[in-house]
Amino acid sequence: MTHRFSPATEACLKRAGWRPGRSVRTDHWESLLRAANNPVHASVVDFLREFGGLRVVHPHHRVPGKQDYFHINPSIAAKEFPIREDGLYDDNERVGAPLCAIGTACRDYMLLIMDAAGKVYASMDDYLFLVGNSGFEALESLCTPHEWAEIPQLRESSIYRGS
Template identity: 40%
Template sequence: MNTLSGGTQSLLTNAGWYPGRTIFTIGYRFALWKDGYPWFSVVEEFLREFGSLRVTLPKHGQTDTFHFNVAEAVDDVDASWVQENYAERIGTNKLCVIGQAHNDYLLLFMSDAGKVYGGYDDYLCFIADSGVEAIEALCQNSPVQEIPERE
């Protein structure tokens, strides 16, 4: 498992996380299935530990949030946009919604390889190689890599 910095661990702890946390994911699996999303073991492992968390962090003198409430996130997006536009631009047809960031503007999703991406309308970015690394990147406001639109 990847290591989280002390600052990130503190933010997660304030959100209700603790080492060894495990929750049931069947509700998430159902919400994703209803919208036609695939389910991967890497998504299940990630959501089992971090599902339902809503993290609040300071950002430029204000607060920012991200969460891993899948049922809430899938209600705010057109599944075909993720499965067609975003998947095509990334080069995979295997994407699964895991939450939202930047006060719910940025949809978070994970590939079957565990890579985490973010999208908002035509904007798409690569965040990190794993869910834990994505949490660290979001908490530390790390730069992301924008993925251009296909022509």
């Protein structure tokens, strides 16, 4: 798959160890995700194959002169967040699709999750944001200043069945 990053994003990714055509094994992450009942979409496997295991340092978007980072690593996501299917239930409901953990963002304060179409979201507490319509767009959005679209919460009665 061909994609072009901005020079700033490409520099951040290369400092983290990425190069065009990079390919890493994903079986250990796939096993971890399946054990947590995460749907391991083809989009997730393809994304992890090229970008999995990276810790990407980038300029902080809101604090000039500071650095921030994100991980593309389901193992770190599993340590920091309840990634079991029931832990992602509210986010799945809000986007109308099953989501799979792919990493963390904002110094591990946000969970990065991907749907089967490759859209990437960031979740923290009751907040859910669309980071990018593809993994590549999400990486660009994470490395350079972008505003993320917040996904609205569902009415309580639609979240809790039988209400």
